[in-house]
Amino acid sequence: MEALAANGSSILFYVFGALAVISALGVVTMRNPMYGAISLLSSFLCVAVLFLLRHAEFLAMVQIFVYGGGIMVLFLFVIMLINLHRLPEVKKFAGQSPVVILLALLLLGFFGWFFLQADFGPGFTRPEAFITADGEPLGNSQAVAWSLFTRHLLPFEIASIFLLIAMIGAVVLGRRQ
Amino acid sequence: MLEVTTTHYLVLSFVLFSIGIFGVAARRSMITVLMSIELVLNSVNLNLIAFSYQLSDLTGQVFAIFTITVAAGEAAVGLGILIALFRLRETTQLDEATELRG
Numbered sequence: 001m002e003a004l005a006a007n008g009s010s011i012l013f014y015v016f017g018a019l020a021v022i023s024a025l026g027v028v029t030m031r032n033p034m035y036g037a038i039s040l041l042s043s044f045l046c047v048a049v050l051f052l053l054r055h056a057e058f059l060a061m062v063q064i065f066v067y068g069g070g071i072m073v074l075f076l077f078v079i080m081l082i083n084l085h086r087l088p089e090v091k092k093f094a095g096q097s098p099v100v101i102l103l104a105l106l107l108l109g110f111f112g113w114f115f116l117q118a119d120f121g122p123g124f125t126r127p128e129a130f131i132t133a134d135g136e137p138l139g140n141s142q143a144v145a146w147s148l149f150t151r152h153l154l155p156f157e158i159a160s161i162f163l164l165i166a167m168i169g170a171v172v173l174g175r176r177q
Numbered sequence: 178m179l180e181v182t183t184t185h186y187l188v189l190s191f192v193l194f195s196i197g198i199f200g201v202a203a204r205r206s207m208i209t210v211l212m213s214i215e216l217v218l219n220s221v222n223l224n225l226i227a228f229s230y231q232l233s234d235l236t237g238q239v240f241a242i243f244t245i246t247v248a249a250g251e252a253a254v255g256l257g258i259l260i261a262l263f264r265l266r267e268t269t270q271l272d273e274a275t276e277l278r279g
Contacts, residue, residue, distance in 0.1 A: 056226045
């Protein structure tokens with residue numbers, strides 16, 4: 001029991017990392033896009049737990065709300081909107097997929113080897129950086145908000161314009177001619 | 178038990194990234210391709226968070242919020258294109274969209 005408590009975060013990382021990878025594999029292999037979407041949701045939730053383990057509490061909640069709530073609902077709506085009557089007889093993978101598997105494994109091997117070579121040293125030297133807003137220890141949400149509205153105000157405004165453009169684009173694309 | 182380091186996060190994030198890239202390149206259904214793009218963007222977020230923790234710098238988390246913004250916009254526009262394709266061709270298979278093949 002003590003060993004479990006001492007290694008809790010490591011165990012959580014391995015369990016939820018494995019679940020995220022399995023669900024991601026489900027996304028790319030499921031024939032029915034509905035099962036794929038549920039798989040994607042599970043992957044997002046597992047990644048949210050991994051965010052929590054890295055002291056990104058606000059971002060974990062944003063991940064669950066925006067990905068798990070907004071984007072997933074959008075996907076599910078569209079999957080239900082278009083009818084998939086020819087589902088059983090269509091081919092799942094395109095003709096180039098053996099080459100793609102090879103390239104993905106090559107990419108994975110190359111970068112994996114590179115990551116394992118790299119030594120980043122001890123991290124998390126200033127834990128207070130994640131909870132300090134305006135010089136006071138208030139919490140992660142306040143710290144992110146403080147950073148967003150002071151140092152990163154211009155990108156924030158550009159993001160809002162980007163969202164407006166995306167919204168107009170989606171409306172124009174979805175309009176009946 | 179092994180302590181979880183930044184390297185663990187990088188390897189996990191790259192496994193998710195490779196799976197997403199495979200889905201983008203190998204699947205024929207446009208819905209699955211869009212979902213794979215979301216996987217790729219999400220794995221990049223994992224990377225940003227890992228380095229934010231490593232360097233004790235909040236900027237990585239703020240940047241990840243912008244990535245989520247872009248992912249949301251991309252999903253909206255991509256699904257709009259999907260609906261338009263379905264109206265035009267009655268299909269969501271990408272290799273049946275051959276209008277520009279010539």
